[in-house]
Structures are given as structure tokens and as C-alpha cells.
Amino acid sequence: MAVKANNITLGDLFRIDAEMDNFLQSQRMFISSADAWGTLIKDLTLTLGIERAKRFLLRYGYQCGRHEAEVLKDMFEWENKKEWVLAGVTMHNLSGRTSSVPTKAKIDTETGEFDVEGFWYNSYEAKQYLQHFPFHSEPVCYFLEGYASGYCSTSFGRKVVFKEIECIGKGDKHCHFVGKTLELWGDEISIDSVDYAREDIGDELDWAYKRIESQSEILKRGNILSNQLTQIVLQGKGLGEIAQTLGKSLQCGIVISNQYFETITEYGQVFNYSLKNIIDNKEKLRASDQKKMEEMINKQATIQLNTLEEQEFFKFPLITPIVVQNNIYGYISIIKNSKEIEELEPSFIERAANICALHLLNEKTVIETEHRMKGEMLNEILLQPNLDSSIAKRLSYLGYYLNKPHFVFIFRLQNQNLLFKNDKLLTKEKDLIANILRKHSEYEEQKILVSNYFGQIQALIPEDILVSRKISAQQYGEAIMEEVKRIIPTSQLLIGISNLCLDINNFHHGFKQAKKALEIAQITNQQQRVILFSELGPISILLDARNPEELESYADKVLGPMYDYDVRKSTELLKTLYFYLDNECNLHKTARYMNLSIGGMRYRLLNISERFNIDMMNSSTRREVQLALDIYLAFGKLPFMQIQDKI
Template identity: 70%
Template sequence: MSTIKANTITLSDLFGVDTKKNNFLQSQRMFISSADAWGALIKDLVLALGIERAKHFLLRYGYQCGKHEAMMLKNMFNWENTKEWIMGGVTMHGLSGRSTSVPIKANINPETKEFDVEGFWHNSYEAKQYLQHFPVHSEPVCYFLEGYASGYCSTSLGKKVVFKEVECIGKGDPHCHFVGKTLDLWGDEISPEEVDYAREDIGDELDRAYKRIERQSEILKRGNLISNQLTQIVLQGKGLDSIAQTLGRSLGYGIVISNKHFETITEYGQAVDYSLKDIVENQHIFNASDRKKINKMITNRITIQLNFLEEHGLLHYPLITPIIVQNNVYGYISIIKNSKEIEELESSLIERAANICALHILNEKTAIDTEQRMKGELLDEIILQNKLDSNIMKKLTFLGYNLNKPHYLFIFRLQNQDYQQTESLDVEKDLITNTLRRYAAIAKENMLVSHSFEQIQALISEDFLSTHNWSPKKFGEILLKEVKKKFPSSQLLIGISNICTQITEIHEGYKQAKKALEITQFNNQKQQVILFSSIGHISILLDARNPKELENYADQILGPIYAYDIEKSTELLKTLYFYMYNECNLHKTARCMNYSIGGMRYRLASLKERFNIDMMNSTTRREVQMALDIYLAFGKLTSIHLD
């Protein structure tokens, strides 16, 4: 038999067909399979075993195929030398349709057992079939080709050879690029255990996969059972207490449900030493890794497990996940574990429980929002209608309101409501509304609040204010401080009506609060509480004249005096006010302002000479009185106190 080289082998050299024995590849029985069939097998293996187990399965299978073909080819041909036998594996890749193998480096010495090669697998069937069923992977996917090359070359060289793919079209690279070296040349880059292709057979792998599927099935059944129990809690109208109890009993751990401020709402089991609020507020005393986890949970809304409590003598390893409702964090669930290991059931159940809690909170929120919207619409009907029909009275009775008791109408208006600030203003409005409801809940008081006309309206009962010993203005100032604390740049105005002793007066009270706001807004106040009662009789003119006209009228009379006082630091305007207040009595005014009689005469004379204000003229006195009242209503005389 003549010798043969690897690159001269053709299909006719390989195949001989015996129709009786069905022998292919000379004396060896073989069969032909399509690439698509291989692709279907790869897909099923990945889906059944997972990508890592499928990888090892295909590597071992490829290794055995390469080993077997190396022995067959050794016996079939009279090779020119051992190196040609080794290179026969390259030819087999191409003839079998697996790929076109193109070496770019081939340092092979069978005598010294040296092997260091590099090259490309063009048109890899394995990578193309993978991409037909799966997206681009994070690592190379030509597992069979790696295993085959390793098995063939290890057998023909007589020393362990390992092929690794360093680039692959299956992970988005432009080509499949391989490197093959003996295990000693790889050194620390590859551990011997990693390429121990003979340590397990397919049966072992499938047996493990079956057991894993059985375990996952059991976990799925148990998880579905607990999930159904949690769902039933919500459907039956039960609350977070029942959710914590059911989850805790199922897992055998303590459960803590906290609000968005990390404060405990409810707990079950061994959780007495656990406080998420303390952990978050004192995280600076723990290690950097867990501080990073806490901040990541808050920022990225992910599930985390903490280990730092071990360092402080507590055997707690809490598994924590946020409760998210309509893209907002409403709270957190903590499983208080006594071990670091996380079981598949625990991580999946805590997220299911968080979803169930979110569903419960959403139901509660929807119910509250619906009720508050109904109440708000009812208040809008009351403030807009001069005469109330019997239906409104029935609704009030049904909701438990008695508006025939004394009430004040408050209007809350935010300034500069442009489109760019809409979201921020909505949050600010929610804060005002929630603060009102919180005070009402503490006092066990029914309070009607509505959002309409780009503002907030609220009916505040005199009983509620009396309970806290607050005047209407004092309560308004308290609300201003709360809003300012949360939103330092807030521009909130609050207008307050006179007391409405019965329901039929609320419509008029609404008009009064609006008038108070008109004065405040016109005076460019950024934050202020103003009572309609403080406007006095000027309020009558608001129906006939707009605020700008009123201020212009007052400025014509008192504007020069106002400017002179600011420039010279005098008190002529104040002198004029107290002179009118004391019914133009010179002696009373002098005593009130601690001036001498001569000093008062001098000031009155100065007003006449400088500003043509003759207080002996009755027409001038009426005009000055009106102008002073306007200034007082517009806040330009806030430094004057009648006491």
C-alpha cells in the first residue's frame, strides 16, 4: 500500500458502499445526518440541560468522536508519517461538512510531543445552527469542534491536547478562531479538571439533568401553591399581616414588611431584632460591600442579601426586595434568614410576594383614590352651587359629613404652574393633600378635599382647629412649613374664608378665599397665608375693580410718602395711619407713637407741604383712609400693629 498525505484524501478514498451490509467509510458503519438535525439537537440540549451542561455534553461527545475517527483513519491508510495522520483531522473537518479548517500556525513534532497550532474554522455548522435558535452568546459556542479537535489530536499525538475557541461568530465575532496546545503549554490558563472529557458519560449528565428537572418541578409546584395562597389573601381582602404570615410559615423564616421610609409595618416569626430603618440609617458602620448593596437596592430596585449583621453578633442574613407600585417604591419585604445560602424557591418567592403586596397596595390605593375623588367632586359641587339640591345632602349624610357645623374654606394655590414643572407640582399637590388627610386621621375628623381649577380646596371644621388650639391662620402656617421643608423652593399661597356657619354659606366662603388669593398673588408673594377677614371692606371693591386699579389708586395718594419713608428712614406713612386710626386726635396719636405734640404737628405739616396731604380737608381724609386700607390689604403696611 502506498503512503498517503492528509491533503490528498478525497471522499472516494473514504467511502465504499456495501448495499448488503450498509457499510460506509470502508469497514466502519457510518450514517449521514443533516446540519439542521444537529441544530435541533443542540437546541433541545440547551433547553433541557442549560447552556453550561449542554456545553460539557457536546465537548465530551466531540472528544469521543475525534478519538474514534483518529483510530479509524490510522488503520485505514498508510500514512506518510505521524504528522500527516494528525493533519488528517483537519481534512476530516472539511470532508464531513463541519467546517473548513485553515491553520495559520502549525508547530507539531510527534517525536518530542510538541503541539502548538492556531487557525480558523470557516463556515462552522455548529455556530450557524446555534444562531438559528438562540441569540448571540457571551462566549464561543463551537463546543463539538473543540472537543473533536482535542480528541483527534490527543489520540494521534499520544499526549493530551486541548483546543479552545478564542473568537466565534456565535458570540458576535467576525470569525471562529481556535488555538490548540498540549495541556502543559496551556499552563494555568486551563485546569486539568476543566478538560477531563472522560470523567462523566452522557448517562450521568442526563441523570443529573433529570434530577435537576425533578427538583425544579417540585420547586415550581411548591412555589405555585404558595403563590396561589398569597393571591387568595388579596382576593379575600386580607392585608399585609396575612401575606407576611403565609410567607413566613411556608419558608420557616421571619418576615418583615416595611414602608418606603424603611419603617416596619408588620412582621412575622423571629424578626424582633431586625429593623430595616436602622440598617439603612446606620449603614456607614458596615463593610463597603454591603453599603454598596443597600444603595444599589434603593437606586436600582433590585433584590439583595446582606451579610454584615454577622459582624455585629446577629445571625441574620436578610434577603430584601422592594415593593413597586406603578413604578414607585412603596416598601420592602425582608426574609430574615439564618444562613447565607439562597435557595431557588426563596429568591423567586420573595419577588412573587413583593408583587402580591404591590397588588394589595394598588387595590387599597385605588379604593382610597376613588373615595377621595368622589369626595372631591362633592366638594366642587358644594362650592360652585349657590343652592344645593337634595342629592348633595343625601351624599353628605351617606359619607358621614355634617356641614351645618362651622367650617373654613381653604384654597391652596401653587405659583408658576408651567408645563415644565407639571410633575414636580403634582408631587407637591400630593404632599399637601396627604398632609391634610394625615392631620384629619389623627383627629378622627372627616375632611373634604378636592383637586380642581389648578388648585386644592379643603373644608376645615372649627372643631378640628379647636382640638389643636389653632387659629385658621396658624394651621395655614403649619402647612406652609411642612411643604417648605420638603420643597424649599415652593411658591404656595393659602387663602382662607371667613367662618361658614352652615352649608349654604360655603359657596360664598369659596369666593372669599379666592379674593384673598387675588390680593396675595398680585402682590407677588411667594409664600403667604391670607385671611379674607384681613382685607376688610376693600374686598367689596374687588368685585367692581381689579387689584391693579386699586393699587394704582393708592399709589397716587400714598406712593410718594411710601418711597420717601424708604429713602429717608422716616415714619410719615405710619404717622398718617395712626392719626387716622385715632380719629385725627393729635394728643392720642402723639401718646400712641411716643411723640411730643410739637413733633406730631411738625410731621403733619411736613405731609401737607411735601405731599399736599391736608388732613383738615374731609375729602382728603376719605381718600387717605381708602388708600391706607388698600395698602394694608396689599401687605404694604405689615409693620403697623394696632396694639
């Protein structure tokens, strides 16, 4: 009598014998608990690793499925071949492995079409996995995949592969499977990856032994490399030696870059590799590689990029950041032409990154100690009006000759009230400015003394550097600002510059000048980001002697009511007064300059006199008004004038 798959029951499968329990007629079977299977899965995973345990369970499931298909073929008289195929679903359900519910079943034995999809509910395999391990990154019902592939391949007569696309073992709501012939899968699945019947299950133990031997060799090589790299640091050698040692060990090109992605040193065949070029042109990278770059910078992860531009010889650089005190100070790149990552490469490059971090930390500590000492001396020079002559002598021993013309530069970061919220960015910007100045110092062979004082950078810039570059102090400040903006586009840097200080005794006065220039720039909210004290004009004499707030208060007492009246009534009385004084109180000359009639000019002066009690015929009043106008000019409160126009 013909049988349908969904009509099979446990009674059809079991047969009890007085001498031997039998299952599936003459094929002896035994019943095992799900927990026992869970223990097996745990032990396989811990012993072989998840990938090899996966292969083991896939092949074991495949063999089980193949065997049960062969037994069921002769055990029942099937209504048709399709029912024999669908009996695999019934076997899943009756055995307690899972409740298999197909949602699509395109099975045509004549045309060779096999395309099914459905859910495995209450998968014993996924539940047992979660009893011993956390969520995995991929589905974990390996036995069920293998069983379905083996059973259907045997019963259908063509190679069928089942893949789980959702799984509760990786945090999904259900276990969702898809089964298709190898032809329908196409490029999604390689033949080698699903050739479960080719290898013997016992090969896994041989592989595990070889893996242990390989790990032992990697550990040995890793220890040798670590010792070599450590000796480089202990002997005081630099990053070049580290790159050479790592390159020889891995037999590939090595590039070490700084935190701004600029190449510091390289070894071997690196062709035209530049991490900075990659960063500057990251829009040309694939979306997946752009995401990797973000992970490397933001999460300090080791990454491997895919193929870059076709003309590049390096195709798959492996890059890891060099992290010092939780901040990235550089990057190591392994330059290779193969996408395959050898097992030892990530381990070795990360060890090398740690050694580089140790080297940079040592250098950073030495440099910070040296610069802190120099910075303390510079602060003493700038802050004290009466200097101890021994300071200049001590600095001369370090190569700083201060009895020649210098400019005092103060680099102040804006939004000081947000500094505590952006401490990491603030530190980065201050370090960047200091490094730019030191780089200029080395290039020009002129000593630049730099200090960090209360959230700002202070520096003595020798006039000789500006002369050799053929630029002014303002142009030099603008060049530094442009370089900072290129690295940190959000920078809101202000630079105050003193007049030229001829010797060490003028530096305290120059410091006050640069500071005053910054104060005026911040109070007036000037768009000009590099401010020279000399640009403040005659008012700079008063600014150097008094607090800016006091000066503004004085000007408001003299001209404040007129200023407010102009704003409310949209008049130009303040402008009239300014140009009247600027034209030496010449009525006709001022009228012509402002395109007014003589009568109109007289009316305005009369209005000023009567409404605001300002008598321009009184010489004392004229001096007060002139001073108040100059203060307003310096503070940017005369919209019709700029400081440059006054100069």
C-alpha cells in the same frame, strides 16, 4: 518524516477503502451537514434549556477534542509536542467547523505555560444558533470551547480551558477566544464548572427528568399557594395574612412595604430589616446594588441585593415591587441569609406580589369611592354659599362634625401648565398629600375632610388638631410641606389657609379666603410657600371683593408712572411717599426716618407734585395714594417693604 501542524491536508487524513470509507486512518468517521447540527442544537436547547444544552455540548466537544488528539498523536510523527498541540487549530479549519486564527500563542511544554488567544471566524455553531434563536446574553460556541479544551488538555498534558469572550451569537462582530491552563485562570474559573470529563453525557437526560419532576412539584406548590392567597383576598383579610402565608410556604422572613418603602407588615425572622433604611442609605450599597435598586423602581424588576453592612443579619434580600395599574404601590421582601435563590422563590414572591396588588386595588377602589363621595360633599360645602342642611346631617352619619371651628386649607401644585406632561408625578403628589392628612386624622382621632378639585387638594382641618399639637395653622402647613418635600424633593407646593371658620356656614367664605391667598402668592411670586389670608393685612378686604388683576390695574393708574420713574432713574420717590403717609404727613418726622434734610424732603415732595400731579395736601388724593400703595405692598411691588413689615 517530522510533520508540522499547518502542513496537514485532507489527503493526509482521508483513506478510502473498497469496503468501508475511513477517516483518520482506522477510525471510522462520518460527515454531517451544518444545518443538521443546527437542528440538534435547537432541539437540545428547547428540550433541556440553554444551560443544560450548554453543558451537553461542552462535554461532547471535550470528548471529541480528546479523542482526535489521541488519534493524531500516533497518526503523524510530529516535529515537536507544540506542533501536535497546534494541529487542533488545523482540525478546526479542515473540518469546516470554523476558521481558527490565533493572535497569541505562548505554548511551552517544558515550563507548562499555555496562554493563547485568537478568533474563530465563520463559526458554524454561532451561525446555526442564530438561525433558530435571537441573540443570547453570553457566547454560544459551546462545542468549539469544549473541543479546544479537550484537544489541548490531552495534547499539552495539563488541564487547559478555553473560554469565548466575544461571540456573534450575542451580537459581537467576531468570536473571540482565550485559552489558558487552569492555574493561569485562577479564581476566574471554578474547577467544578469545567470538569467536562467527570459526568456522562447521558446524565443530562436523567437531569432533565428530575427537572421535570421538580417543575411539577413547584407548579403544584405554586397552585396551592395561589389558592391560599386568593382565598385571603376573597375573605377580606389583609396584607398581614398574605405575609404570613408566603413566609410559611417559603420558610423565611417576609416584609411588605408601601410605595414610600415604609414597613406595613412583616412575618417571621426579619431582624432589623427596613427597606426605607436601605433606600435612605443607598450610597453605602455597592454600585451593582445601586443599579439593581434603580431597575426595581424604574423598570419594576425583581432583584436580589448582595451583602449589606456587616452587622446586618439579613444579607441577601429578594425584593419585588407590587404594581397596581402600572404604578408601584409597595414592595415584598424575602429576608434570607443565603445568596442562593431557590427555584421557586422568584415565582412565589411574584405571585404574592400579584395577590397583594389585587388586594390593594380592591382597597384603592373602595377608598376612592368613599373619598370621592365625601369629596363631592366637601366641594358642595366649599363652593355653595347657601347650604342644604341635609349635607351636614349626611356627613355627621360618617363621623364628621362640622359645626365647630375649622381652617380651610388649599394645597395647590405649581407649574399647572406642565401638569399634562407630568401626570404621573402630579397624581403621586396629590395622593401623598391626601395620605398625610388621613394619617394625621387617624393619629389625632379627628376627622379631616379631603377632596380633589381641578388639580388641587382641599381640606377642612379641625382646630382641635392644631390645639392638640400645640402649633399654629401656618406651622401645620409647613410641617406638611416638609413631609411632602422629603418624599418628592422637586415639589413646588403652595398652601393657602383661611381665617378660622367657626361653623359650617363660614366654610364657603373661608374657601374664598384661602383661594385669594394663593392667587396673591402666585401673582407676586412670593418665596413664602404657606400663605395665610390674615397675613394680607387690610388689603385682604378688597382682595376678597375684587379680582386681583383689577386692583393692580387701579394702583398702576395712580402710581405706575412714579414706579417706572424710580426704576429708570434709581430714585426713591415711591419710598418717600410711602413713609410720608406712614408718618401721618409729618415732614420733620419723615425726614429723620429717611435720614434726609428738611430741604431734601421738601424737594422730593415738590418733584412728586409737579412731575406726577400728585397733590398730597388734597385729602381725596391722599386716600387714592394710600390705597394704591397698599395694593402694591400686597403685590410685592414695594421692594423696600414686606407684607410682614406692614402687619
